[in-house]
Amino acid sequence: MAASLSDVAERAGVSIKTVSGALHGGSARMSEETRLRIKQIAEELGYVTNLAARGVRQGWLPLIGVVADELITSPFATEIIRGLDGAARTAEMAVFAMNLNGTRDVASVLEEVRRFRPRAIAYAAMYHKTVALPEAFAANVGIMINCSEATGRVTSLVPDDESAAFDVTRHLLTAGRRRIAFINLPGLLAGELRERGFRRALDEAGIAPIGIMPAVRRPIYTDRAPSMVGTHIAGLMNASESPDAILCGNDRVAMEVYSALRRAGARIPDDVAVGSFDNQVEIATRLDPPLTTMALPHRAMGRVAAEMLLSEKIVPPHTRRLPFQLISRSSV
Structure with missing residues (x-):
């Protein structure tokens, strides 16, 4: 049979209420010495709190x-x-x-x-x-x-998505990037807020975005939707004013951006810097070079x-x- 509160109380020479207070944070007043002694006795007897009984009380x-x-x-x-x-x-x-x-x-x-x-x-x-x-x-x-x-x-x-986009865009600007594109997550609240922060940072710097494009063909982003990343990168890199930085809606999009930039012959970060969101460590740390990204809280x-x-x-x-x-x- 499992030890009960009364077993502990009998061994300690105190009331059941005192034992309950020592073990469960009740209102019984006692010295720290008494509290520790009761806990030691409960451990010696193998007492385990009966959660069901406690819940009823x-x-x-x-x-x-x-x-x-x-x-x-x-x-x-x-x-x-x-x-x-x-x-x-x-x-x-x-x-x-x-x-x-x-x-x-x-x-x-x-x-x-x-x-x-x-x-x-x-x-x-x-x-x-x-x-x-x-x-x-x-x-x-x-x-x-x-x-x-x-x-x-x-x-x-x-998560403060708008401020996160503002901060990472400012980071790109501080690194000297001025031609920045954003491949965003369509149909998601996070994407809407991140676009707002991205635009605000560029507005404050007096710079217009190279482009803001959806990562997938569907109106709402999922990682299973048909990707448009490769098409966007090919168009951006063939334009008269190609980007020197690309902000990605998340790390999965960034992974696709890396591949598309390499196919286009662009070096990261020498030709194009890449920033992102989420900090999915298994992606961000294994990309070459490792990815700058905003870690979700x-x-x-x-x-x-x-x-x-x-x-x-x-x-x-x-x-x-x-x-x-x-x-x-x-x-x-």
Whole structure:
């Protein structure tokens, strides 16, 4: 039989309430010496917290539930879960995720998450977008991660795509580049915001873009859509005023740009500098030369989300934009 709170209390010569306070952070007052002695006795007896019983008493389990909107299928967006988990463990909480995809609707996944009686629920998306939560469930979601709620009823943590594009464009300008093209991600909120930041940086420098072009033929970017990168690069390099820098919508696009520039006989960065977004390390560090790119704040979003979910401070719903980090490598 597993040791119980009463077993620990009997061995320590204290009340069950005191043991609970020492092991679970309750309100019982005690000296640090007593707290440490109780924890040592609990460890010697092999006491394990009965989470189910604890959940019945306080109405929730020490869990953060995540509705993962295709998140766990993305090799780099899983940094959100890592950030959440690290901060949750510090607070002696655990994180579990349930995947939302085309075969399951938001309401059913949220209801499934609620059955576990988590302390808090987060909604995390694979990419920056706007999400319409069912009205009946909006109050159950404590925070939106990498996305925003359509009506503004839920606090949202999103990447600051516009500022990231402004910063990387300024980096290209500082490196002396003046003829800059942008091969962007059509139909995505991130692409729209990045184009805004790109244009703002060039406007402030008094420079017009060489061109802003979609990376794929379809109206909404996916990495499976027919690519237009090769066609764009061939046209740009054959123009009377060819670019001396190309900003790419993401690292996958940059990988295609590298190949197309080499086919055109252009050297990176001697002839054309290349900048990008995402910092998919398995791509960015293996390109030759390694790629300068803006790292998404995924892990920071997860960490901040956990801290906000577990905070006792009540703040009104708002949107918080987290900065990217410029990872400067040899492509600029």
